[in-house]
Amino acid sequence: MQKQVTIIGSGIVGAVTAYYLSQNPDLNVTIYDEGIGQATKNSAGIISPWLSKRRNQRWYQLAKAGAALYPEIVADTQMGYSVYQQAGTIVTRADPDDLQALYDLALKRRQAAPQMGTIEKLTAEEVQERIPLLTAPQPGVFVSGGARVDGDKFAHNLLKYAEKRNLVRHKGKVRLGDQGQLLTVNGQQSYDTLILAVGAWLKPLLLPMKIVADVRPQKGQLIEMQLPETWADDVPVLMPEGERDFIPFTRSKLVVGATHENDQGYDLQVSSLVEDDLFASGLKLDANLTKDQITQVKVGTRAYTRDFAPFFGPIPDNPHILVASGLGSSGLTTGPMIGKLLADYVQTGAHDWDQYQRPIETYLAPAD
Ligand SMILES: Cc1cc2nc3c(=O)[nH]c(=O)nc-3n(C[C@H](O)[C@H](O)[C@H](O)COP(=O)(O)OP(=O)(O)OC[C@H]3O[C@@H](n4cnc5c(N)ncnc54)[C@H](O)[C@@H]3O)c2cc1C
Structure with a gap:
């Protein structure tokens, strides 16, 4: 039965x-x-838990295991690069000591997480070479196993x-x-x-x-943009210090986000103030962005516990x-x-x- x-x-x-x-x-x-x-x-799509500042070891084990499952599932179901790709992630730090500390942390974490792949400390110029869209790059740590997924x-x-x-x-x-x-x-x-x-x-x-x-519900908004430039499929995701994340997908799609709004309940209205704020965040990284390149503002509700x-x-x-x-x-x-x-x-x-x-x-x- x-x-x-x-x-x-x-x-x-x-x-x-x-x-x-x-x-x-x-x-x-x-x-x-x-x-x-x-x-x-309505998510941004970053899969890169290894350099998180979170101290919760249980969460880290779960996140590490989840990130490791993607390549298996994607291969089994034959999904293409527009869905998931390990293009790598770059986390930036302006302060050289902070950058070194992040690099050391990455090397340490890789011992128990080989799926992190190659780890490199990059100068601002090297970061720009990897992500040519950037007009104001900062130095960062590159993790080749980081990925982006279209959820x-x-x-x-x-x-x-x-x-x-x-x-x-x-x-x-x-x-x-x-x-x-x-x-x-x-x-x-x-x-x-x-x-x-x-x-x-x-x-x-x-x-x-x-x-x-x-x-409890948390509102999250992000902007999706269609740019005139084309770029290689393996341009990494950027997780800049103090700014919104910058995620270049295939086919000239760029995502900038996201917000974490704790006081909006289950509201799904697009806020033009938030849209402006997200765009301003993107502009700090790529000064050539224009507002008419925004194709949509996405809104989703995350779930949070105490x-x-x-x-x-x-x-x-x-x-x-x-x-x-x-x-x-x-x-x-x-x-x-x-x-x-x-x-x-x-x-x-x-x-x-x-x-x-x-x-x-x-x-x-x-x-x-
Ligand atoms: C803007 C934004 C950016 C994000 N970026 C990232 C990121 O870069 N990396 C990352 O790891 N995570 C990211 N997240 C978080 C991630 O998207 C969520 O944590 C995850 O998708 C939650 O998945 P879920 O299956 O638990 O819930 P959901 O994806 O919310 O799915 C729950 C589903 O249940 C349905 N449902 C609810 N109640 C009922 C009912 N009574 N009857 C029928 N259906 C019902 C809902 O309609 C919904 O479709 C982001 C989230 C947001 C909003």
């Missing part, structure tokens, strides 16, 4: 989970997605891949009953395992079950309902590993995840 696994949310977590589950012919997998505000669709296309491709196997997709918002019943526009649906990969929307979804999730760490797994006292949320601003990086671990759990029941997260009760509490 085939098992029914139902996933709510088709962002990076839902899509990667579906991808791994699609390799098991004994499962029927269904995804529901409302399709509004998705962080994955929207990546998730879309995984879902298409899974649809050819055992996945059925539905558009629409779902609700839960007080016992975890799955309520859709077509009535109540049964499941053997339910996976709530709903990002910033976990708290409202779980409330009928009298569970309070420690998740300690900025993601959480995932079965909810307390209910092994049939899994959650994943709180991926914050690095969810494209941690998301693949979370999706893989959830898919492993569905198939084996294994969840020895202490190295990746604090106990799930840290983030899920009974409502009063």
Whole structure:
């Protein structure tokens, strides 16, 4: 008898989970997605966790493992450079001591993360050679294993891949009953395992079950530009000190972003003030940018927890309902590993995840 696994949310977590589950012919997998505000669709796309200042070791293990999964998944599903490429990342530092400290950190971290690849300390001129668009380059550290991903296309491709196997997709918002019943526009649906990969929307979804999730929404905006110049496919991503990130994609597409707005709730309105601010940030790096090159402003909602760490797994006292949320601003990086671990759990029941997260009760509490 085939098992029914139902996933709510088709962002990076839902899509990667579906991808791994699609390799098991004994499962029927269904995804529901409302399709509004998705962080994955509106993300910048930097995969480069190794030089982060974050001290959370569990997050780092998860992010490192997630970054390492991309090449495997991309090769298996044959995605091209417009979706994902390890073009490298450059993190800049104006102060020579800070630059040296960053370089030393990179060398140290590479010992346990060979996927970082080649590490080089670059002068400002060398940075400009790698990213010819820059008119005001600074010295930086280059990590060849860093990558850029188009989150929207990546998730879309995984879902298409899974649809050819055992996945059925539905558009629409779902609700839960007080016992975890799955309520859709077509009535109540049964499941053997339910996976709530709903990002910033976990708290409202779980409330009928009298569970309070420690998740709050954060608005993020970025600008996408189409430039007249062409550049090689392997131009690295720039993570400048104190400025917005600068991500040259293929086909002359440049992304500048992103904002972290904690006081806007689930708002998805484009703010022209923010657009101006993002453009000004881009202009400091490339003085030739013009405003009419902006093709769109993207807005997404990230999920944050109190300690900025993601959480995932079965909810307390209910092994049939899994959650994943709180991926914050690095969810494209941690998301693949979370999706893989959830898919492993569905198939084996294994969840020895202490190295990746604090106990799930840290983030899920009974409502009063
Ligand atoms: C502007 C911006 C830039 C970013 N840049 C980066 C970056 O460079 N690198 C990086 O690693 N990360 C980045 N991130 C973070 C990353 O995008 C997110 O952490 C990650 O995509 C979250 O994935 P998710 O699957 O948890 O949630 P989401 O992608 O938000 O997906 C959740 C889905 O669930 C659906 N849903 C919710 N409730 C329901 C319901 N009741 N019924 C049906 N469907 C429902 C939603 O509509 C949504 O489609 C960025 C995010 C933003 C917003």
